[in-house]
Amino acid sequence: MSTRTVIRGGLVITASDELHADVLIEDGRIAALAASNTPAAQAFTPDRVIDATGKYVIPGGVDAHTHMELPFGGTFASDTFETGTRAAAWGGTTTIVDFAVQSVGHTLREGLDAWHAKAEGNCAIDYGFHMIVSDVNQETLKEMDLLIEEGVSSFKQFMAYPGVFYSDDGQILRAMQRSAENGGLIMMHAENGIAIDVLVEQALARGETDPRFHGEVRKALLEAEATHRAIKLAQVAGAPLYVVHVSATEAVAELARARDEGLNVFGETCPQYLFLSTDNLAEPDFEGAKYVCSTPLRPREHQAALWRGLRTNDLQVVSTDHCPFCFVGQKELGRGDFSKIPNGLPGVENRMDLLHQAVLDGHISRRRWIEIACATPARMFGLYPKKGTIAPGADADVVIYDPHAEQVMSADTHHMNVDYSAYEGKRVTGRVETVLSRGVPVITEREYTGHAGHGVFTPRSTCQYLN
Numbered sequence: 001m002s003t004r005t006v007i008r009g010g011l012v013i014t015a016s017d018e019l020h021a022d023v024l025i026e027d028g029r030i031a032a033l034a035a036s037n038t039p040a041a042q043a044f045t046p047d048r049v050i051d052a053t054g055k056y057v058i059p060g061g062v063d064a065h066t067h068m069e070l071p072f073g074g075t076f077a078s079d080t081f082e083t084g085t086r087a088a089a090w091g092g093t094t095t096i097v098d099f100a101v102q103s104v105g106h107t108l109r110e111g112l113d114a115w116h117a118k119a120e121g122n123c124a125i126d127y128g129f130h131m132i133v134s135d136v137n138q139e140t141l142k143e144m145d146l147l148i149e150e151g152v153s154s155f156k157q158f159m160a161y162p163g164v165f166y167s168d169d170g171q172i173l174r175a176m177q178r179s180a181e182n183g184g185l186i187m188m189h190a191e192n193g194i195a196i197d198v199l200v201e202q203a204l205a206r207g208e209t210d211p212r213f214h215g216e217v218r219k220a221l222l223e224a225e226a227t228h229r230a231i232k233l234a235q236v237a238g239a240p241l242y243v244v245h246v247s248a249t250e251a252v253a254e255l256a257r258a259r260d261e262g263l264n265v266f267g268e269t270c271p272q273y274l275f276l277s278t279d280n281l282a283e284p285d286f287e288g289a290k291y292v293c294s295t296p297l298r299p300r301e302h303q304a305a306l307w308r309g310l311r312t313n314d315l316q317v318v319s320t321d322h323c324p325f326c327f328v329g330q331k332e333l334g335r336g337d338f339s340k341i342p343n344g345l346p347g348v349e350n351r352m353d354l355l356h357q358a359v360l361d362g363h364i365s366r367r368r369w370i371e372i373a374c375a376t377p378a379r380m381f382g383l384y385p386k387k388g389t390i391a392p393g394a395d396a397d398v399v400i401y402d403p404h405a406e407q408v409m410s411a412d413t414h415h416m417n418v419d420y421s422a423y424e425g426k427r428v429t430g431r432v433e434t435v436l437s438r439g440v441p442v443i444t445e446r447e448y449t450g451h452a453g454h455g456v457f458t459p460r461s462t463c464q465y466l467n
């Protein structure tokens with residue numbers, strides 16, 4: 001039986017427009033929009049009305065970079081697909097794209113099957129997968145084509161983590177050449193991991209074991225060098241490139257220069273680089289371990305370049321790189337040796353709110369907020385216009401957002417399965433009130449009304465953002 005829902009009286013915000021409109025939802029999709037208080041809007045005959053007067057009506061967030069249950073450094077990221085997608089919904093995100101992992105010696109197929117098994121039946125919201133390619137060979141190159149046919153159209157490679165996820169330049173070039181042919185998008189972790197490992201060894205030999213040294217050895221210059229190299233390899237291959245978790249001014253400059261040349265080179269940054277800094281990594285009593293991720297947090301001065309990049313479109317996407325590890329028992333694995341601290345920060349629940357705060361702080365416009373958090377990630381990864389916008393035919397993934405509500409971020413109140421918040425005590429204005437996923441209420445006036453298994457695997461087309 002089909003239900004017709006109307007969201008009345010809100011300010012609908014997409015990447016391109018802001019309008020006071022009523023939104024008609026039918027069979028899980030947006031059926032129509034009509035300016036509020038007009039005969040067209042009054043002609044909507046719903047079974048259910050959601051009053052959004054004084055609120056924003058925005059597309060559900062698309063978080064294109066999460067790591068639920070990621071195995072890392074002898075442990076696993078602490079959010080499962082069940083807890084992590086529930087937390088995402090609480091934060092106004094209705095689609096995640098998580099990273100399936102090929103481990104060395106195994107096929108892409110084995111890795112993807114394993115991630116399907118973890119996610120299926122457990123997710124509160126829709127999800128897709130990228131594939132981490134750790135072992136480039138003739139077999140994996142062929143498998144890339146098959147994965148694209150199944151809706152897994154993007155592949156992450158690492159210039160960091162030698163011996164784990166690392167690919168050398170030859171492997172990277174081969175994967176890029178393949179993606180130039182099959183339409184896949186290579187996502188690059190751009191840090192010179194070979195040089196970083198030398199600096200890690202030297203730092204530890206000097207007795208520099210605290211978390212803050214994680215930031216010192218993973219130098220901005222080595223992010224810039226790897227970014228530059230990745231761009232040149234992509235140029236040689238004739239392939240597009242998406243650089244993940246950009247944190248350094250110098251890396252943004254490399255992207256900007258390549259884009260000025262007209263290359264299909266894209267960059268993502270994350271809230272932690274926009275709002276946190278090496279000051280956090282330097283917190284005493286091993287508290288800095290809570291902020292260990294790679295690329296690392298940078299000195300505060302780098303934030304201006306990231307905000308500027310987001311305004312000038314040298315950076316196109318803000319994803320979370322949500323990869324939570326509890327302080328107790330997980331981050332603590334690196335007491336006495338920062339290189340053993342599992343890398344990653346929690347944040348899937350915080351992204352939409354932090355970026356709304358950035359609107360209030362004057363960094364970005366409201367429409368740019370929706371563009372970098374919803375529309376562009378959907379386009380970049382082949383989900384548009386099913387996801388990322390509010391338009392007839394789109395999935396009814398819709399957030400009713402209260403732009404005036406105040407909140408204090410805290411581990412006491414968040415829904416992520418992790419024992420700390422990277423933003424503990426931070427006051428922000430704006431809060432998710434109600435969340436629909438394909439028309440189904442997942443959060444209803446700040447109550448969780450969803451269920452595990454509502455979210456389904458969402459196959460993606462190839463990149464829709466190319467020049």
Ligand code: URP
Nearest residue numbers: 293294295321323343344
């Ligand atoms: O520190 C991070 N970012 N952990 C997750 C893995 C990655 O490199 O994205």
Ligand code: ZN
Nearest residue numbers: 189244245294
């Ligand atoms: Zn990475």
Ligand code: ZN
Nearest residue numbers: 065067321323
């Ligand atoms: Zn990541």
Ligand code: ZN
Nearest residue numbers: 440451453454
């Ligand atoms: Zn359901």
